[in-house]
Amino acid sequence: xxxxxxxxxxxxxxxxxxxxxxxxxxxxxxxxxxxxxxxxxxxxxxxxxxxxxxxxxxxxxxxxxxxxxxxxxxxxxxxxxxxxxxxxxxxxxxxxxxxxxxxxxxxxxxxxxxxxxxxxxxxxxxxxxxxxxxxxxxxxxxxxxxxxxxxxxxxxxxxxxxxxxxxxxxxxxxxxxxxxxxxxxxxxxxxxxxxxxxxxxxxxxxxxxxxxxxxxxxxxxxxxxxxxxxxxxxxxxxxxxxxxxxxxxxxxxxxxxxxxxxxxxxxxxxxxxxxxxxxxxxxxxxxxxxxxxxxxxxxxxxxxxxxxxxxxxxxxxxxxxxxxxxxxxxxxxxxxxxxxxxxxxxxxxxxxxxxxxxxxxxxxxxxxxxxxxxxxxxxxxxxxxxxxxxxxxxxxxxxxxxxxxxxxxxxxxxxxxxxxxxxxxxxxxxxxxxxxxxxxxxxxxxxxxxxxxxxxxxxxxxxxxxxxxxxxxxxxxxxxxxxxxxxxxxxxxxxxxxxxxxxxxxxxxxxxxxxxxxxxxxxxxxxxxxxxxxxxxxxxxxxxxxxxxxxxxxxxxxxxxxxxxxxxxxxxxxxxxxxxxxxxxxxxxxxxxxxxxxxxxxxxxxxxxxxxxxxxxxxxxxxxxxxxxxxxxxxxxxxxxxxxxxxxxxxxxxxxxxxxxxxxxxxxxxxxxxxxxxxxxxxxxxxxxxxxxxxxxxxxxxx
Numbered sequence: 287x288x289x290x291x292x293x294x295x296x297x298x299x300x301x302x303x304x305x306x307x308x309x310x311x312x313x314x315x316x317x318x319x320x321x322x323x324x325x326x327x328x329x330x331x332x333x334x335x336x337x338x339x340x341x342x343x344x345x346x347x348x349x350x351x352x353x354x355x356x357x358x359x360x361x362x363x364x365x366x367x368x369x370x371x372x373x374x375x376x377x378x379x380x381x382x383x384x385x386x387x388x389x390x391x392x393x394x395x396x397x398x399x400x401x402x403x404x405x406x407x408x409x410x411x412x413x414x415x416x417x418x419x420x421x422x423x424x425x426x427x428x429x430x431x432x433x434x435x436x437x438x439x440x441x442x443x444x445x446x447x448x449x450x451x452x453x454x455x456x457x458x459x460x461x462x463x464x465x466x467x468x469x470x471x472x473x474x475x476x477x478x479x480x481x482x483x484x485x486x487x488x489x490x491x492x493x494x495x496x497x498x499x500x501x502x503x504x505x506x507x508x509x510x511x512x513x514x515x516x517x518x519x520x521x522x523x524x525x526x527x528x529x530x531x532x533x534x535x536x537x538x539x540x541x542x543x544x545x546x547x548x549x550x551x552x553x554x555x556x557x558x559x560x561x562x563x564x565x566x567x568x569x570x571x572x573x574x575x576x577x578x579x580x581x582x583x584x585x586x587x588x589x590x591x592x593x594x595x596x597x598x599x600x601x602x603x604x605x606x607x608x609x610x611x612x613x614x615x616x617x618x619x620x621x622x623x624x625x626x627x628x629x630x631x632x633x634x635x636x637x638x639x640x641x642x643x644x645x646x647x648x649x650x651x652x653x654x655x656x657x658x659x660x661x662x663x664x665x666x667x668x669x670x671x672x673x674x675x676x677x678x679x680x681x682x683x684x685x686x687x688x689x690x691x692x693x694x695x696x697x698x699x700x701x702x703x704x705x706x707x708x709x710x711x712x713x714x715x716x717x718x719x720x721x722x723x724x725x726x727x728x729x730x731x732x733x734x735x736x737x738x739x740x741x742x743x744x745x746x747x748x749x750x751x752x753x754x755x756x757x758x759x760x761x762x763x764x765x766x767x768x769x770x771x772x773x774x775x776x777x778x779x780x781x782x783x784x785x786x787x788x789x790x791x792x793x794x795x796x797x798x799x800x801x802x803x804x805x806x807x808x809x810x811x812x813x814x815x816x817x818x819x820x821x822x823x824x825x826x827x828x829x830x831x832x833x834x835x836x837x838x839x840x841x842x843x844x845x846x847x848x849x850x851x852x853x854x855x856x857x858x859x860x861x862x863x864x865x866x867x868x869x870x871x872x873x874x875x876x877x878x879x880x881x882x883x884x885x886x887x888x889x890x891x892x893x894x895x896x897x898x899x900x901x902x903x904x905x906x907x908x909x910x911x912x913x914x915x916x917x918x919x920x921x922x923x924x925x926x927x928x929x930x931x932x933x934x935x936x937x938x939x940x941x942x943x944x945x946x947x948x949x950x951x952x953x954x955x956x957x958x959x960x961x962x963x964x965x966x967x968x969x970x971x972x973x974x975x976x977x978x979x980x981x982x983x984x985x986x987x988x989x
Contacts, residue, residue, distance in 0.1 A: 293360075293412065296408055296411050296412050297357045297358065297360065297412065298357070299404075299408050300353070300356065300357035300365055300405060300408035300409065300412065301353065301354055301357035301358070302404070303353055303368070303372070303401040303404060303405055304349075304350045304351075304352075304353030304354040304357060304368065305350075305354070306401075307346050307349055307350040307353065307372075308346070308347075308350040308354070310346050311342075311343050311346035311347050311350060314339055314342050314343050314346065315339070315343060318335070318338075318339055335773075345371070345375075348371075349368055349371045349372060352364050352365075352367050352368040352371070353365060353368035353405065356368060356409075357408075360412055362409045362412060362413045362417075365405050365406075365408060365409035365412070366405070366406065366409050366424065368405055369401075369402045369405035369406050369409070369424060372398050372401050372402050372405070373398065373399065373402035373424075373427055373428065375398060376395045376398035376399055376402070377427075379395055380395065399428055402424070402427075402428055403424075403425075403428045406421055406424035406425065406428070407421075409421075409424075446468070446469065446470060446471050446695065447471065448471045448473045448474075448696070449471065449473035449474050449476075449478055451478070451480050452560075452561065452562050453474065453560065453562065455467055455470055455474050456470070456474050456475075456589060456601055457562060458562060458563045458564055458566065458591060458598075461590060461591055461598035461599050461601065462598055462599065463599070463622075464599060464622055464624070465622065466500055466601070466620055466621060466622040467601070469603065469605070469618055469620060469695055470603060470695065471695050471696045472587065472603075472605065472693055472695050472696035472697060472698060472699055473696055473699075474589075475570050475587040475588075475589045475601075475603060475699060476556070476570055476587070476699035477528065477556040477557075477558045477568075477570060477699075478558075478560075481528075481556075481558030481559065481560060481568070482558060482559040482560070482561075483527075483528065483558070483559060484525065484528065484557040484558055484559050484567040484568075485559055485565075485567060486566075486567045486592065486593055486594055487525055488523055488524070488525035488530060488557055488567075488569060488592060489523070489524050489525070489629065489630065489631055489632065489635065490522070490523065490627055490628055490629040490630050491520055491521070491522045491523075491627070491628045491630060492520065492521055492522075492523065492597065492600070492625045492626070492627055493519075493520040493625065493626040493627075493628070494516065494517070494518060494519055494520070494600075494623055494625055494626075495518045495544070495624075496512075496515045496516065496517065496518045496543075496544035496545055496546050497515065497516045497621055497623055497624075498514060498515060498516075498621070499514050499515065499516050499602075499604075499619045499620060499621040500619070500620050500621060501514050501617055501618060501619040501620070502617050502618075503615060503617045503619065510547050510577070510578070510579050511545070511547065512544075512545045512546045512547035512548075513547040513548075513615070514619070515544070515545055515546035515547065515548075516546065516548070516575075516602065516621050516623060517540035517543065517544060517546035517547075517548045517549065517550060517575070518540055518543035518544035518546065519538050519540045519543060519550055521533075521534055521538065521550075521552050522534065522630075522632065523569075523571070524632060524635045524638055524639060525557045525569075526639045526642075528556050528557055528558060529554055529555070529556060529557070529639075529642065530554060530555040530556060530557050530569050530570075530571055531554045531638055531639060531642045532552040532553070532554065532571070533632060533634070533638055534552065535849050536551065536849060536851050536852075537549050537550070537551055537576060537851050537852075537853065537854075537872070538550045538551070538552065539856065541578060541782075541856055547577060547578065548575040548576065548577060548578075548584070549575075549576050549577075549578060550573055550574065550575055550576065551573075551574040551576055551705050551851050551872060552571060552572070552573050552574075553571065553572035553573070553574070553700055553703030553704075553705075554571070554572075554642060554700075554703055555569060555570045555571030555572060555700065555703075556569070556570050556571075557569045557570075563591050565593065566591040566592060566593045566598075567591065567592055567593070568589065568590075568591050568592075569589065569590055569591070569592060570587060570588070570589040570699065571587070571588055571589075571700075572585070572586070572587055572698075572699070572700035572703040572704065573586045573587070573588050573602065574586065574704070574705040574872065575604065575619075576705065576707070576851070576853070576872055577707075578853070578856070579779050579780075580709065580779060580869050580949075581707045581708070581709050581712065581853060581869035581870045581871070581872070582607065582608060582609040582615065582707045583607060583608050583609075583705050583706060583707035583872055584604040584606075584607045584609070584619060585604060585605070585606040585607060585676070585693065585698060585704055585705070586602050586603060586604035586605075586619070587602070587603060587698075587699055587700070588600050588601065588602040588623075589601055590625070592627070594629065595629060596627060597625055597627040599622050599623060599624055599625070600622070600623045600625050601620075601621075601622050601623075602619075602620065602621050602622075602623060603618070603619075603620045603695070604618060604619040604620065605618055605693035605694050605695040605696075605698075606676055606691070606692070606693035606694065606698060607676070607707075607968065608676050608706055608707035608708070608709075608950065608952070608966055608967070608968045609707070609968055616968065618694065618695075645846065645849070648846035649702065649846075649876045650681075650684060650685065650686050650876055650879055650880065651684070651685045651686065652685075652686045652687075652688050652702070652875075653685060653686070653687050653688070654687070654688065654690075655668075655678070655679070655680065655687045655688060655689040657687060658680070658682065658687050658984050659680075659687070659980075659984060661983070663980040663983065664678075664680065664689075664977065664980045664981060664984070665678075665689055666980075667976055667977045667980055668689045668965065668977075669689075669692075674967050674968060674969035674971070675689075675692070675965060675966070675967045675969075676691060676704070676706055676966045676967065676968070677689075677691055677704070677706055677875055677964060677965065677966040678964070678965050678966075679875055679879070679963075679964045680961055680962065680963055680964070680981060680984070681879045681882065681883065681961070681962035681964065682960075682961050682962075682984075682985065684883065686875060686876070686879050688701065688875065691704055701875070702874060702875065702876060703874065704874065704875070705851060705872040705873070705874060706872065706873060706874075706878075706952075706966040707872060707966075707968075708871055708872075708873060708878075708946075708948045708952050708954075708966060709869045709948035709949035709950065709952060710769075710809070710868065710869060710946075710947060710948045710949055711871065711946040711947065711948035711952055711953075711954055712852075712866075712867060712868065712869050712870055712871035712948070713809075713812050713867060713868065713928045713946075714928040714929055714946035714954070715871050715873065715878070715881055715946055715954070716834075716837075716850070716852055716865060716867060716871050717759065717812050717815065717816065717865075717867040717928055718759065718905065718927055718928035718929065719837065719841065719881060719885075719897070720816075720819060720833060720834065720837050720865075720867075721733070721755065721759055721815075721819070721901070721927070721928075722885075722889060722897035722898050722901050722902055722905075722927075723836070723837050723840065723841050723896065723897055723898075724819060724822070724823075724833065725897075725898035725901050726889065726895065726896065726897050726898040727836070727840075728826065730898055730900060730901055732755055732822065733754065733755055733756040733759075733901070734754050734755070734756065735754060735755045735818070735822060736752070736753070736754060737750055737753045737754065737755065737757075737758060737763075737814060737815075737818050738750050738751065738753070740817075740818040740821035740822050740825070741788060741814060741817055741818050741821065743785075743788045743789060743792045744788070744791075744792055744814070747792055747796075748796045749763070749764065749765040749766065749794070749795065749796030749797065750763070750765060750814075752800070752801045753765070753801045754801070755815060755818060755819070755822075756927075757801045757802055758811045758812065758814055758815035758818070759811075759812075759815055759927055759928055760805075760913070760914055760925060760926070760927060760928075761805050761806060761807050761808065761811055761914070761925060762799075762801065762802050762803065762804060762805055762806070762914055763801055763806070763808075763811050763814075764796070764797055764799040764800050764801040764802070764803060764804065764806075765794060765795075765796060765797055765806075765808075765810075765811070766794040766795045766796065766797050767791075767794060767806060767808025767809075767810045767811060768806070768807070768808050769807065769808060769809050769868075769949075774794060774808070774810075775808075775809065775810070777790040777793065778790040778791055778809075778810055778813065781855075782855065782856045782858075783855050783856060783857050783858060783863070784817060784820075784855040784857070784863060784864050787813055787817075787855060787866075788813075788814070788817055791810045791813065791814060794810065805914045805915070805916050805925060807916075809866075809868025809869060810868070811868075812866075812867040812868040813866055813867055813868050815867065816864050816865050816866065816867040817864060819833045820832065820833055820864045823836070832862055832864070834852065834854075834864070834865050838850075840896065841884075841896050841897065842877075842881075844891055844892070844894065844896060845880045845881070845883075845884055845891050845896075846880065847876070847877040847880040847881060849877070850871065850872075850873055850877045850881075851871070851872040851873070852865050852870055852871050852872070853865070853866050853869070853870025853871070853872070854866065854870075869948075869949075875964070878954060878964055879962065879964065882954050882956070882962045882964070883962070884896065884897065885897075885902055885905070885906070885956075886906075886956060886960060886962065888902045888903060888906070888908075889902050901927060902927075904926055904927055905926045905927035905928065905929045905944075906926075906929065906944055906956065907924070907926060907931055907942065907944060911926070912924055912926070913925050913926030913927070913931075914926075916930070918930065918932055919972055926944075928946070929944050929945070929946065930944065930945050930946070930947050931943065931944040931945070934975050934978050934979075935975070936979070936982070936988070938986070938988040939987065939988035939989070941957075941958065941978070941982075941987055941988075942958065943955055943956065943957055943958075943974075943978060944956040945974075947972075948966075950967055950968035950969065950970055950971075951965070951967045951968075951969055951970060951971040951972045951973075951974075952965065952966045952967055952968075953965050953974055955974065955978070957978065957981065957982075957987055958987035959982070959985045959986060959987040961981055961984070961985050963977060963978070963981055965977065
């Protein structure tokens with residue numbers, strides 16, 4: 287009797303993978319977008335979609351039948367066959383990633399390996415003969431695949447040397463040659479402690495042309511082509527003392543100059559002299575390559591030597607990023623660039639330098655994290671052996687406690703100039719901010735304005751009837767949309783101008799839910815809101831008045847965060863575009879902290895109410911309005927005016943956190959203790975509760 291009960295239990299256990307795969311097959315037939323998202327991929331369109339659904343459904347259906355019949359009838363070889371199909375799929379994905387550089391999400395492959403091993407063990411236990419050969423083959427295959435995943439995804443230790451005197455890399459002679467050295471420690475691209483005062487003042491323009499970079503990344507992916515091309519652009523620099531300051535602030539657009547995928551944001555660097563440079567001086571500067579699609583960033587540093595008339599080749603190395611790991615866009619890039627140098631004096635040089643020093647003086651005080659994290663628990667959770675975390679910091683009482691920003695090749699030399707691709711954090715950091723400002727300027731009635739009154743293309747669209755600005759901000763438009771489906775997002779992301787973007791969105795269909803009824807997260811909603819805010823502004827203030835200019839002038843400038851880089855549409859006639867707002871903010875740590883503090887203080891700064899207090903209180907759960915219920919990866923939560931929230935288990939007290947959230951696991955989190963936790967990462971790690979518990983040990987929210 288006991289043997290029969292045990293056998294039934296084993297049969298049920300063996301059937302579990304078959305049941306799961308059956309449900310996945312049904313999901314592909316009924317909700318293909320959601321099913322594709324569970325497999326970390328996008329649905330194709332047209333004929334490709336029908337082939338995709340047919341092929342996957344056939345695979346899942348056949349595999350499920352094998353497993354279920356094998357379990358019910360105790361057919362051991364059928365169970366092993368089912369394990370072979372599941373394990374074979376994982377093996378092929380691993381081989382494809384290794385051979386072709388295609389995306390490989392470790393999580394889904396691990397699930398496949400677990401099911402494979404599960405089926406093998408169940409088959410072995412059900413088998414009365416206990417065939418050792420089959421279980422051995424299955425076990426060896428699982429081990430080989432697990433090791434392959436580990437080898438492919440593990441960090442590659444950097445074994446290069448750090449800079450010593452005299453330098454052995456990027457020497458005077460090497461920078462005169464076009465050859466590109468191997469990856470270097472970041473200390474080679476930074477001013478050393480023994481660097482002397484530069485003897486030559488730098489003032490002039492550097493011009494670059496499209497140049498192929500050395501990288502393992504593919505030149506073209508689903509995000510676009512030209513990813514291995516350093517872009518064509520010009521930038522002006524002026525030096526003062528040991529600082530090198532760019533005249534151009536914000537994003538330098540390059541799309542009209544060449545074929546590169548990247549725009550650029552250049553930061554302030556350093557100039558100095560080294561004994562081996564034969565009378566020339568040396569310069570270094572941070573350069574951030576920012577994509578025109580979905581807001582990724584490559585954090586790079588450039589260095590060169592110069593005299594009054596010439597510059598050497600410029601070596602650029604990118605050793606850190608915030609990029610979509612699921613599209614295999616994480617990796618190093620390096621290039622030696624010929625540059626055209628034009629020495630010139632600029633009439634505004636004094637103003638540029640003065641403004642730079644004002645910006646430095648206005649930064650929030652920055653201290654090392656270990657000053658308050660004496661046990662190192664927060665630092666441990668920020669740390670990662672492959673530098674997935676671009677930024678980790680706490681903001682407490684107006685001070686920033688910064689964990690040193692790492693790259694795969696040492697500490698980033700310019701942490702305060704480092705730009706971060708925060709993806710959907712943009713919806714709150716810039717989108718919500720804009721709505722709170724407009725509500726303060728014109729009254730909170732703007733939240734009830736109708737989208738169709740300001741977006742003519744959507745005026746007759748059935749899905750957008752009755753949708754308000756508030757509905758769009760809160761993701762309850764009742765329209766079709768989604769960020770993980772090719773059909774629902776790709777046409778919009780490929781659009782270049784504002785009108786092209788709105789046209790792409792107008793092709794999306796209505797959904798059964800009425801406005802305000804059902805939360806449906808979609809970046810298209812935020813872009814429609816941005817477009818509507820611009821038209822609202824033009825109605826109030828006249829043509830060529832841009833709402834983001836007013837936000838910058840009246841909100842960001844007073845808090846000294848007015849150089850926040852924000853991606854806009856690109857207009858063919860050369861006119862100014864509008865913010866995309868679904869993504870595209872590239873903030874520094876200082877800008878992030880200042881905007882977060884402004885929200886935490888309910889829009890008040892230095893006694894002046896810059897943002898609408900009532901609406902911010904709603905966003906921060908400080909009123910009776912609880913926002914809209916959402917499921918945050920299995921955790922119940924709320925969404926209030928672009929701010930997420932959920933309860934965190936805590937033995938001492940009830941703890942509710944509020945946060946901005948971006949793709950990959952980037953957070954700007956508000957704790958009840960008034961601590962702000964900032965983590966920018968691209969590891970697809972959305973687990974934040976352990977960090978919350980560690981921060982609570984520094985300052986508790988429990989009274």
